[in-house]
């Protein structure tokens with residue numbers, strides 16, 4: 001399985017998009033009113049194969065008491081660094097089923113990156129700054145992308161075939177299974193999601209420091 | 213953010229939930245409501261004197277019984293805190309407490325704070341307004357949710373007194389803005405009614421160290437009568453002011469303030485003159501004179517001056533605060549009740565160790581000190597196992613209570629936050 005994925009990746013690499021083995025897909029995500037949705041993750045819901053996580057860890061910064069990026073999508077098995085770029089301490093934690101962890105009071109780089117092995121959602125918080133909020137979405141295959149400000153995401157090098165495409169956003173309460181879209185890679189070049197989204201809730205620090 | 217646990221208890225995730233779901237927002241608790249709180253369960257052994265909370269002479273939260281040491285279990289505090297967003301800029305805060313060890317003859321359940329709050333930024337100045345039953349900012353030791361202590365279980369004599377005896381029913385405004393980078397200044401003003409018998413507890417018992425938190429209907433039944441600290445007697449509103457400066461956010465903070473109930477020197481509402489109270493004020497735990505507490509109708513003029521500072525450097529936190537409570541009654545001069553403490557707390561990974569020294573005195577009436585040693589292990593941000601030892605020694609002045617008093621308490625506490 002691993003070998004075939006590697007061959008597919010290698011051939012995609014060598015031959016680019018000129019063969020039907022793999023193709024790109026542009027996904028547009030909008031709400032019912034047509035407004036673009038940022039920070040939504042579109043991903044292939046199920047893909048056969050085993051996928052080795054990248055060797056380089058992903059990064060979830062803390063800058064000015066904010067998780068940067070707000071939403072981080074990774075392949076299961078990826079390690080994530082949590083560098084603190086502020087002058088003050090943070091205490092990052094997750095109580096989510098997919099990955100529970102606790103990084104007590106640190107400045108700079110906490111010792112080791114955290115590995116996220118189980119697919120699912122890890123919601124991040126900070127024990128010092130209650131309002132800090134971030135998400136790590138842990139996915140089963142590498143065919144995912146996050147929407148930019150204009151609401152579009154670009155999935156690269158997806159092997160040809162028919163898939164269910166899923167969408168995750170912190171602004172949606174419904175299970176992702178309720179909005180799966182069938183796409184045919186190699187045939188479709190563009191798909192769009194038009195769904196109901198809740199209000200964007202950006203973490204907002206209190207106007208007056210809470211005397212902590 | 214800390215609601216997941218409670219939600220897991222109250223509502224299971226809906227059927228057909230995906231692993232990519234956010235368990236918290238798919239629960240039945242609406243997004244505009246935040247539920248949090250804590251549960252403190254405790255095992256302790258305490259010295260012979262029973263606590264003042266149960267009409268004894270001990271000055272700690274727990275004591276022995278019938279002159280013997282005691283070892284018991286206690287649900288020292290369970291708090292439920294609701295924060296509801298009313299509209300975009302305003303919220304309602306409700307904090308209720310439950311304990312198996314309330315003061316004698318008092319309900320185990322009560323409301324600690326209930327207020328409306330609004331905050332927003334105007335051109336770089338943060339403004340926060342609160343209205344309702346609230347705790348004015350006087351303690352440096354209660355930074356965490358549900359007005360809980362972080363560095364020890366038992367707060368200093370100052371923090372203890374604030375928790376047991378101070379609440380205001382009024383409005384408060386705080387303004388905060390950067391002065392010069394990296395210095396932030398903050399100014400607080402509040403005005404309130406109630407609180408005409410705040411201070412009466414000090415008069416009766418002098419300083420104590422404990423973590424009982426009064427509710428807004430606070431009532432202390434003592435051998436010499438019932439103390440209701442929040443009664444309004446003379447119809448005069450009190451007020452408080454406070455100024456704070458923060459340097460580099462957590463590195464150093466200094467704050468000082470003044471608080472008064474503006475009590476009319478012992479005058480009752482419409483009394484037309486001071487209520488005559490025979491005999492000099494004579495405090496001392498367990499030995500109050502017959503006229504010690506005075507008439508329920510008497511408004512105590514209680515003024516509080518306080519200054520404190522906190523520094524956080526790497527894993528070390530140091531806090532010091534001093535407070536002088538001046539109480540003026542109908543007859544006799546004012547008496548000053550003072551406390552100063554120094555606290556050092558060190559956090560290393562999941563461990564914390566703290567030590568605090570308190571020194572307290574009251575003009576010619578009481579003199580004492582207390583040591584508090586604390587150690588804790590945090591399993592995670594919600595679960596903590598802690599042990600604490602408190603030693604208090606006091607020597608109430610002659611001729612009231614000529615023998616010195618020693619109170620001891622050792623407690624092991626499990627704290628669950630949600």
Ligand SMILES: [Cu+2]
Nearest residue numbers: 090126128129
């Ligand atoms: Cu933080």
